[in-house]
Amino acid sequence: MVGTTLVEIRTHIEGLASDDGAYIVRCGRTGEQPVPVSGLRFDSRTSAHSAARATAQYRAALRRYDPQVPYYDLIVCENTCEMGSAAESEAHSVPTSWAPSTESCLDPIADRGEPKQRALVEFCRSTAAAVFEALSDDGYDDTETAIVDAYFDHAESISDPDDLCLHLLESMAMELDSRLHPEEQAAVLESAASRQSPPETTDRPVAATLSVLEESGLLGGYSQSPWSVAVQDGTRSIVAQLSAYALSPQDGRLPVLPIALELYRHQAEWQALSFRVGDVGDGWQLTLTMATEATPSGLVSARIES
Numbered sequence: 274m275v276g277t278t279l280v281e282i283r284t285h286i287e288g289l290a291s292d293d294g295a296y297i298v299r300c301g302r303t304g305e306q307p308v309p310v311s312g313l314r315f316d317s318r319t320s321a322h323s324a325a326r327a328t329a330q331y332r333a334a335l336r337r338y339d340p341q342v343p344y345y346d347l348i349v350c351e352n353t354c355e356m357g358s359a360a361e362s363e364a365h366s367v368p369t370s371w372a373p374s375t376e377s378c379l380d381p382i383a384d385r386g387e388p389k390q391r392a393l394v395e396f397c398r399s400t401a402a403a404v405f406e407a408l409s410d411d412g413y414d415d416t417e418t419a420i421v422d423a424y425f426d427h428a429e430s431i432s433d434p435d436d437l438c439l440h441l442l443e444s445m446a447m448e449l450d451s452r453l454h455p456e457e458q459a460a461v462l463e464s465a466a467s468r469q470s471p472p473e474t475t476d477r478p479v480a481a482t483l484s485v486l487e488e489s490g491l492l493g494g495y496s497q498s499p500w501s502v503a504v505q506d507g508t509r510s511i512v513a514q515l516s517a518y519a520l521s522p523q524d525g526r527l528p529v530l531p532i533a534l535e536l537y538r539h540q541a542e543w544q545a546l547s548f549r550v551g552d553v554g555d556g557w558q559l560t561l562t563m564a565t566e567a568t569p570s571g572l573v574s575a576r577i578e579s
Contacts, residue, residue: 279402280468282331283309287470289324291316294352298325301348307332308395314352321349338405339398339424341437390435393490393519397438399469400531401445407464416452420445443520446528450574458572459544466537478540479511479561485535493517508546508564516556526574527557533572536561548575 286309294314298321299306306312310328315321325347336342408417423444424437431437449458475481479497486492498512520528527550536545543563547570551558559575 278406278468279331279334279399280470282327282334283470286310286313286324286327286331289315289320289327291320294321296321296349297352298328298347298349300345302346305345307343307345307347308399318349325349335398335402338402338421339438339441342398389490392488394435394438396489396491396531397442400534401438401441403465403468404445404449404461404530404534406468407461411461411464413453413457413461416448419452420448423448439519439521442530443523443528446520446530446573447523447526449530450526455569455572459569462534462537462572463544465534469538472539475539478536478543479513481539482532482535483513483515486531491519491531506564506567508562508567509543510560510562513559513561514553514556515559518557522577523574526576528574529559530573532559536563545569545572547571549578550575551578 290313292314294316296315296318297306297313298310298315307328309331310324313324315324328345329347332342332345405417405420408414408420420441424441427437427440427444431440449461453461472481472485483492483495483497487494493516495516496514501510502508503510518527520531529548529550533545533548540563543565546562546564546567549560549562549571551560
């Protein structure tokens with residue numbers, strides 16, 4: 274056991290990685306490098322094996338929150354190798370106690386050969402897992418249970434794993450909105466953000482946030498206005514135009530949980546106070562208000578204004 278949270282496990286794996294390492298961790302059947310070892314290299318077979326074990330632990334932690342997270346038959350091989358033989362996979366595979374050989378490593382998303390779809394699913398799962406961990410540690414057991422129950426209700430009628438991951442975030446946003454006060458929502462967001470890998474420092478937190486959502490496939494594109502400052506209370510506001518936002522309205526409200534969480538990751542001093550959303554036909558107009566100190570409102574879902 275190298276850690277108890279996703280951030281700790283990922284940090285451990287990244288600490289083992291080397292820019293010019295000769296070894297990688299991949300699925301022995303598909304050749305794919307799953308999150309969180311995707312794109313990483315290691316300078317020895319020993320460190321790669323340690324990373325493979327930690328990867329299995331990381332994905333097992335995700336699976337506590339989303340049973341549909343796929344299993345992978347993790348193996349270690351040299352970076353230049355192609356799909357190995359069965360003998361190679363057996364020789365360098367992770368022990369089955371970490372990567373059960375009885376489970377298929379075929380990810381329904383990976384089978385489609387769509388890297389963007391894989392990125393979307395992994396982003397949704399990582400976001401949900403961070404929030405689940407925060408709820409659990411902060412004692413919001415009833416809210417956590419309500420989200421899981423809503424997830425299983427969706428799982429009974431939705432077969433597409435892409436849609437299921439999106440519904441998980443939608444349900445999570447609505448349950449947080451209905452069960453927690455805005456101050457409690459802010460505390461959960463801050464706690465969840467601290468469990469994710471810290472981003473690079475930026476003086477454009479909103480642009481950085483929306484870029485992450487765009488790269489993950491949760492957002493098709495965006496544009497934003499300059500900041501405006503309210504003289505009365507010193508709050509700052511910005512208006513963003515969003516296109517192809519993947520989350521759907523729920524009971525007249527738009528789930529903005531992943532936007533708020535990313536903002537908490539990218540901006541420590543100024544925190545989100547509220548979101549206002551307008552339906553502009555081909556997308557959404559999002560007005561974000563931030564401040565250094567104030568009472569928040571509407572952090573995880575926003576009422577859709579006409």
